[in-house]
Amino acid sequence: MRADIEKLMAQRNLDALLILGPSSANPPMYYVTEGAGLGKSVYLHRRGHAPHLIYNLMERDAAQATGLDCSAYPENDFPRFVEENGGDNPAAWAAFLAHVFKKNGVQGRVGVYGMQETARIYPILRRLGELPGVEVAEETGPRTLFEDARITKDAAEVDRVRQVGLGCYAAYDAMKAIIRAGHLVEGKLFGPDNAPVRIGTLREALLRTFAAHNVMEDHGSIIAQGKDGTAPHNHGTDSDILREGASIVVDIFPREPGGGYFFDITRMLCVGQATPRLREVYADVKEALLTALGSLKVGERCYGYQARTCDLFEAKGYATIRQDSRCTSGYVHGLGHGVGLDIHEAPSLGGSSVNPDVLAPGHLFTVEPGLYLPEDEVAVRLEDIVWIHPDGTPENITTYPYDLEVFPAG
Amino acid sequence: MRADIEKLMAQRNLDALLILGPSSANPPMYYVTEGAGLGKSVYLHRRGHAPHLIYNLMERDAAQATGLDCSAYPENDFPRFVEENGGDNPAAWAAFLAHVFKKNGVQGRVGVYGMQETARIYPILRRLGELPGVEVAEETGPRTLFEDARITKDAAEVDRVRQVGLGCYAAYDAMKAIIRAGHLVEGKLFGPDNAPVRIGTLREALLRTFAAHNVMEDHGSIIAQGKDGTAPHNHGTDSDILREGASIVVDIFPREPGGGYFFDITRMLCVGQATPRLREVYADVKEALLTALGSLKVGERCYGYQARTCDLFEAKGYATIRQDSRCTSGYVHGLGHGVGLDIHEAPSLGGSSVNPDVLAPGHLFTVEPGLYLPEDEVAVRLEDIVWIHPDGTPENITTYPYDLEVFPAG
Numbered sequence: 001m002r003a004d005i006e007k008l009m010a011q012r013n014l015d016a017l018l019i020l021g022p023s024s025a026n027p028p029m030y031y032v033t034e035g036a037g038l039g040k041s042v043y044l045h046r047r048g049h050a051p052h053l054i055y056n057l058m059e060r061d062a063a064q065a066t067g068l069d070c071s072a073y074p075e076n077d078f079p080r081f082v083e084e085n086g087g088d089n090p091a092a093w094a095a096f097l098a099h100v101f102k103k104n105g106v107q108g109r110v111g112v113y114g115m116q117e118t119a120r121i122y123p124i125l126r127r128l129g130e131l132p133g134v135e136v137a138e139e140t141g142p143r144t145l146f147e148d149a150r151i152t153k154d155a156a157e158v159d160r161v162r163q164v165g166l167g168c169y170a171a172y173d174a175m176k177a178i179i180r181a182g183h184l185v186e187g188k189l190f191g192p193d194n195a196p197v198r199i200g201t202l203r204e205a206l207l208r209t210f211a212a213h214n215v216m217e218d219h220g221s222i223i224a225q226g227k228d229g230t231a232p233h234n235h236g237t238d239s240d241i242l243r244e245g246a247s248i249v250v251d252i253f254p255r256e257p258g259g260g261y262f263f264d265i266t267r268m269l270c271v272g273q274a275t276p277r278l279r280e281v282y283a284d285v286k287e288a289l290l291t292a293l294g295s296l297k298v299g300e301r302c303y304g305y306q307a308r309t310c311d312l313f314e315a316k317g318y319a320t321i322r323q324d325s326r327c328t329s330g331y332v333h334g335l336g337h338g339v340g341l342d343i344h345e346a347p348s349l350g351g352s353s354v355n356p357d358v359l360a361p362g363h364l365f366t367v368e369p370g371l372y373l374p375e376d377e378v379a380v381r382l383e384d385i386v387w388i389h390p391d392g393t394p395e396n397i398t399t400y401p402y403d404l405e406v407f408p409a410g
Numbered sequence: 411m412r413a414d415i416e417k418l419m420a421q422r423n424l425d426a427l428l429i430l431g432p433s434s435a436n437p438p439m440y441y442v443t444e445g446a447g448l449g450k451s452v453y454l455h456r457r458g459h460a461p462h463l464i465y466n467l468m469e470r471d472a473a474q475a476t477g478l479d480c481s482a483y484p485e486n487d488f489p490r491f492v493e494e495n496g497g498d499n500p501a502a503w504a505a506f507l508a509h510v511f512k513k514n515g516v517q518g519r520v521g522v523y524g525m526q527e528t529a530r531i532y533p534i535l536r537r538l539g540e541l542p543g544v545e546v547a548e549e550t551g552p553r554t555l556f557e558d559a560r561i562t563k564d565a566a567e568v569d570r571v572r573q574v575g576l577g578c579y580a581a582y583d584a585m586k587a588i589i590r591a592g593h594l595v596e597g598k599l600f601g602p603d604n605a606p607v608r609i610g611t612l613r614e615a616l617l618r619t620f621a622a623h624n625v626m627e628d629h630g631s632i633i634a635q636g637k638d639g640t641a642p643h644n645h646g647t648d649s650d651i652l653r654e655g656a657s658i659v660v661d662i663f664p665r666e667p668g669g670g671y672f673f674d675i676t677r678m679l680c681v682g683q684a685t686p687r688l689r690e691v692y693a694d695v696k697e698a699l700l701t702a703l704g705s706l707k708v709g710e711r712c713y714g715y716q717a718r719t720c721d722l723f724e725a726k727g728y729a730t731i732r733q734d735s736r737c738t739s740g741y742v743h744g745l746g747h748g749v750g751l752d753i754h755e756a757p758s759l760g761g762s763s764v765n766p767d768v769l770a771p772g773h774l775f776t777v778e779p780g781l782y783l784p785e786d787e788v789a790v791r792l793e794d795i796v797w798i799h800p801d802g803t804p805e806n807i808t809t810y811p812y813d814l815e816v817f818p819a820g
Contacts, residue, residue, distance in 0.1 A: 024629050058642040074735040087552040087764050112528045119523045123548040138533040142497040211621035219434050220668050232468040258630050325484040354497050
């Protein structure tokens with residue numbers, strides 16, 4: 001939580017932290033500015049002192065709305081450092097930041113955060129590290145300070161995630177309505193206008209629904225039929241016509257506009273009656289999901305859930321990634337991941353036995369077993385999000401039903 | 411252009427380059443993989459050799475579709491390095507990348523690129539820099555290698571940008587249709603259902619239109635009425651009802667889904683008859699735009715256009731950012747910026763006299779003069795995109811008209 005930042009700085013022996021970049025698609029800056037619509041900004045926090053934000057004058061309204069102590073770039077002589085260094089280059093930025101450090105009394109170990117172009121930030125960090133009395137601190141653990149802070153979500157954050165979920169549920173409803181309005185001809189789905197219903201038809205409905213619910217597709221959505229779904233991150237082929245009985249994995253993960261919180265959910269669609277193999281695989285995945293959901297407990301090692309999911313699938317005769325990291329048939333990924341300002345964040349319910357994560361109050365994470373059978377052209381994944389309440393009670397915040405078959409009218 | 415990468419490596423005396431991260435919202439990786447839908451990947455290019463891509467097995471379809479020589483993380487022993495280093499931490503990544511360097515014969519000066527969390531990449535780079543025979547090269551100039559490559563766009567890239575523009579034009583049409591369908595009551599706009607028409611009403615129409623055209627709002631859109639518009643990056647207030655005669659700055663910049671190319675355009679809306687002050691300011695901005703557009707010439711310094719725009723506005727009595735970097739009334743920003751896989755990239759038509767950019771064939775950039783008058787609550791900006799053809803001819807690729815007033819039916 002934001003309130004943990006000072007404590008986490010002390011744990012890391014940081015005298016100050018610096019965040020660079022815009023608030024959008026940049027979790028640390030979004031987090032500390034609570035989603036202010038800021039472009040390239042500078043956030044400076046000396047331990048034990050109020051943070052200071054340096055903003056672009058064109059964004060003064062957004063900067064002032066944060067309530068933070070703040071000043072504009074020109075008030076910090078940014079244009080002079082650009083002039084003196086022959087342009088807006090790493091030397092100009094390093095000189096400007098050195099000036100900002102001096103002006104704000106920053107000394108000692110400084111942690112630097114924010115999404116940056118590697119080739120641009122590295123020479124800046126090298127120069128900052130050469131300033132007298134300044135050490136650029138390294139984050140060498142499995143999680144950075146902000147990943148540690150963000151792992152604990154409060155009810156207000158979870159409510160925002162739930163709200164994004166409503167857009168997902170509406171999108172599934174819209175996709176199902178398209179299937180229900182169609183009719184089958186020789187095992188392929190056609191609409192009321194007799195035009196073929198394609199994966200792209202579903203994707204258009206999904207995007208329209210997201211827009212109507214003011215949620216944003218950030219990394220694309222997975223709508224993957226048959227063989228496509230058996231490579232878990234294959235986004236699907238828009239030109240494919242929907243086929244009776246085939247598995248369609250629909251994994252969607254929109255976020256709030258402005259680079260805010262994500263939701264993440266996977267449901268299955270199948271036009272008409274599923275094949276016997278699909279029904280069987282679906283039942284196995286659903287069993288794994290319900291087993292994991294039913295056993296979540298604060299204090300348990302996250303990897304344990306992955307291990308027990310592998311046990312379950314292996315007992316049913318499927319191969320798993322635990323047996324072979326190169327596995328492409330069976331259960332081929334981790335059981336889940338934290339969700340928040342990143343689509344994948346801490347804790348991890350996957351990895352291997354070295355995964356140090358332990359379930360704790362405030363964690364918000366997916367549970368998403370899946371089976372992928374390229375040889376049968378069948379793939380099934382089901383995914384919910386769970387929040388561990390402050391009192392330790394797990395709540396499945398995903399309220400959409402687990403249907404498989406959707407029957408066309410005709 | 412992509413074809414320039416080897417040459418740019420030679421200019422920088424790079425023996426190899428490494429790109430880290432996903433293809434989405436990560437211009438270098440998007441650029442070299444031509445927009446493959448890849449998560450966290452590793453791209454390695456030794457000068458004079460074919461590049462190699464390391465991908466997540468779940469993304470094997472997307473990786474193989476790139477046509478690049480490639481291998482999956484497990485084939486490069488990634489899981490072993492995580493095990494040996496106690497988790498997925500910087501030490502594990504550094505050890506893994508050291509292994510990949512060795513396996514692929516990488517030695518000498520290596521440039522590292524890609525959008526990364528600063529606190530995570532810095533310790534990795536420090537460790538790579540300590541490998542025997544390896545130097546992590548610093549990019550100290552105004553542009554990185556990929557910014558240099560990307561500054562020159564080919565016709566295929568520009569066509570993709572034009573296509574995103576169609577979504578913008580449709581969005582303006584949708585917003586104008588809402589205004590035309592309304593009626594004024596005491597200077598405020600109401601719809602056919604007698605509900606007030608708000609900035610949020612326009613924003614919903616914009617998002618629906620973007621979805622229908624398969625373009626994505628990445629950083630939010632600016633729909634800023636009256637005083638809001640006078641802080642150039644204020645996104646506007648959704649609850650505000652549209653007012654007769656007020657300036658509404660509509661600056662929109664969607665991109666292709668999957669983190670691809672941006673468009674960027676600004677047009678004005680005014681419900682009914684504009685105030686005399688707005689008409690006057692609008693005419694001045696339009697004059698500045700047409701003057702700049704009419705004078706673009708290969709070989710000219712980009713900053714010259716900014717300087718001459720300041721001349722024009724100063725002659726009309728407006729203050730400019732050239733006179734005072736803290737200016738908040740008058741002409742308060744640069745004249746334009748490159749557009750591509752970033753919304754702001756090279757060349758810059760702003761900055762100060764140290765801006766080294768010179769107009770050249772292949773450049774694709776905005777021209778966007780504006781005037782901001784908080785004291786009058788009036789703001790006007792107009793923005794087009796220009797491409798310099800390979801033969802040096804500038805083309806204004808923006809084909810949407812410059813209207814100001816839109817008259818409600820009632």
